[in-house]
Amino acid sequence: MSDISRRKLVVIVTRKLLGSTTLILGLALLAGRASGFVREVLIARELGLSAQADIAVILLTLPDLFVNILLAGGLTAALVPRLSVLSSSARSKLFWQSTVFAAAVFTIIALIVGAAPDSVLALIAPGYVGALDEQARFLFAVVCIAIPFTALSGISTALLNSQGRFFLAGTGTLIFNVIVIGGVVIGSSRGQTLVWLACAIAMGAFVRYGSQLLGIIDKVEFRIGRALYFDRRLGASFTYALIATSATLLVPVLMRSLATLLGSGSLAGFSYATKIVELPIGILITTFGTVALPRLSRMVDAADTGAAVAFYNRSCAKATGLAIAIAIPAIIVSRTIVGLVLGEDSFSAADLNLISELVRIGLIGLPLVAVSSMATAALNAQGRQNLLLKRTALSAMFLPFLVVPGLVLDDIRLLMVALVAFQAILAFSLWKLVKQKKFEHEKIV
Template identity: 45%
Template sequence: MTHVQRSLLGAGLFLSVALLAGRLAGFGREVLLASSLGLSDQADIAIVLLTVPDLLVNLLLSGGIGVALVPALRAATAAQAGALFRQASLVIGAGFSVLGLLFACLPSFWLGLLAPGVTGANQWLDNWMVYVIAVAIPLSALSGVTTAALNAGDRFFVAGCGTLIFNLCVIGALALAMFKADGYLAWLCVGILLGAFLRWVSQWCGLQVGRVQVGEPHPGWLLDRNLARGFMAGLASASLLILVPVALRAGASWLGKGELAAFNYAIKLVELPLGILITTLATVAFPRLSEAHDRQDTEQFDGVLVSALQRSLVLSIAVVMCGWPFIDAVVALLFGAGRVSDEGQMHIAALAQIALLSVPWVGVAGLAAAALNARRQPGLVLRRTIVVMLLFPLLCIPGVWMNDPLLLMWSLPAFHAILALSLVAAVGARSLRPVLGKSCSILTCVLAMAGVVLAGVAVDVFWLKPAGALLIGPVVLWRVLLAGLVFAVAVAAGLYTFRSAKRSGE
């Protein structure tokens, strides 16, 4: 393993640990929602309230701020980096303060946009709750700037802990609401505001000992036209991608009461392995790709990209293989103790199985976009994303028209597959030739992982389920533990097979 590969893997591991904690806390948040509200109108409204800051954070973490600021901060001196950080915070904070004001003035418009099929959304909210969410909007935006600064200094763990802080605050508020058995949405709004504030403050404090020194002398205005153009292109392309699940949930709101919540729970189940294992590779690889491009080091650029793509394929295929047969156990374990019925759990599991098929495509698309952004081609990413995004409503129409939730969910993997193929074509064959030339090795790797998964499914069907009454604790817990073991062994087998094929080829 080369130094670049070890560095990429180590940084990805630290980021994965931080994101794992944050995502698990996010799951605790979803479990509390499901156990208290089930699949109901009020659950739909609660998810919409959480969507506002979640949408902004995801948009700014993976969107324009990261695309524009990370390369600029990476190449800047300490004085320039400090000034650029302050200027970006000022501009982004002011812009999203205006957006928060618009949300406070027109809450019905925004709630109707995010959940058009939910009627009477305002009846659940007092005015002060709307104002609280409005204040959380610029705070969430500022945390996007601090995250970009931390990522530019390779401090991925500190940046990744922001999600954990936010979700812990929301969990605490929801727990108080359950204890008091009153004002559930009110406590949720308080938790959202507190989480957004503490996330930003914690990351800002982390910068004091990081690479970006925010107290350096002011060297002049650094937000030039090129930086703004890169920010707008990256922000637009990322916003289109992040709006896909939001639009999908909005479409699901037309299919009946609780469908928005069901789609949300299914998508969150898929986002857990996606955010921890797959998209972290693009986050970690992007600063290194940018640095290699600036030095015109083609060999290192291609090496980082190929290494990340290989690991993304192994991990994502293992996620799909292991998730498909065991997702029902995960759903039962998380939502079985609350107000979600057995029928509702089966419905969430079926939706999640379909959504899982998007995982490999998201990984490939994310790394292809990172490569293009590192080459200072965010406009190309934007154009490709816009073209594919225009197809998304067409993919959703059959499911909404036929009132079929499963058919509607199929539009998610279809969209990501089309986008991934489009971005890969934009990257070009030269950078991807080492991956394309190892199709036999990839096939061997997939077969090795499939053998491990089939053995795990056999243990589940022929031993674990029949012996459920003899086990200590619920059988779904043992099935989830088995799924984790199968996944770990499958990934190890896949990576070992791939390395063996590489050594034999050399």
């Protein structure tokens, strides 16, 4: 077989594998996101747009925030490229090193957050700073138990993704949400929805990590003690990626937090809308970036620039096209979607109309998220987390100006417009950066 024929065969096989892994991960994420939808629907129908609904959102925001930053952000961006190219022995060493480090650091963070909830509320719900009663504060502390287990799940997820085991990694969200759903159902029947919700969040994080650990424990060598060392390059990559990812993922949280300044129930309404918009993002759009990251990492490591560029362009076009195909019809029937999801009888017509308007605005950002997701994967694969951080920080500088109209005019819809505007600025900035660098082999860390 000639070299040209071999290359064509490799390309065909790669495309088929990409399609199958994308489908597998998509199915896993579909189950996870669908269960998350059920979770949100149950809470929405039980609590509506009320102060209790706002507290439920606050309780769920903390673990959700750490899940997005750690599982889908900093840890994945830093660990997956390294784990994808290491030998089995070195991979095991790095896995256990990261596990011990994450357990220590995030246990301390959980203790600090649980002891001083107002410091976190100032970020995720400024309208409730100093307004939580003793029970709500206790429940907030219970939820903090989920923080270290979420961090550990981030380590195990990175290992699974680096080995192409996307389904097992993706089912973690399903396990967590099923347990939370059970807590909400039991709590509703006993008139203690918030209490059972908080306990289920903590239990769900623990079981999620346990299930992933059981799935990988026989795949890694147990190396600890002298095997532990501080990898400066990985530490720098993780720091850059974590800050950049945090800046991006904190923006929707910031918008929701600002909504608390617009009256009781505004936080819940904004949260319901963003959850509906995030469903296709989590299931399909960002899947392309998740699947592409380990593949691009290996191409960059092998200095196969041409293949990396072609693979990136193809994946980016598919992700963006899919986002547009989803956004247009969803915008048209957004009112119907909101009514079906949240329930026509659980909200007033005015509330449903407002949420559907927020959903329509948010859906405009789907193609922008697709571009950002693929560009982020490309930059992480090249080890350019520092440049990713700089561009993200530069884009975030526009936020104070973007949110002013919504706060001044007391209009929650303008806060959603600000979110989409930020997504546009970030997408253009990252896309341009990837085009400039062209998958050069030199890694900047």
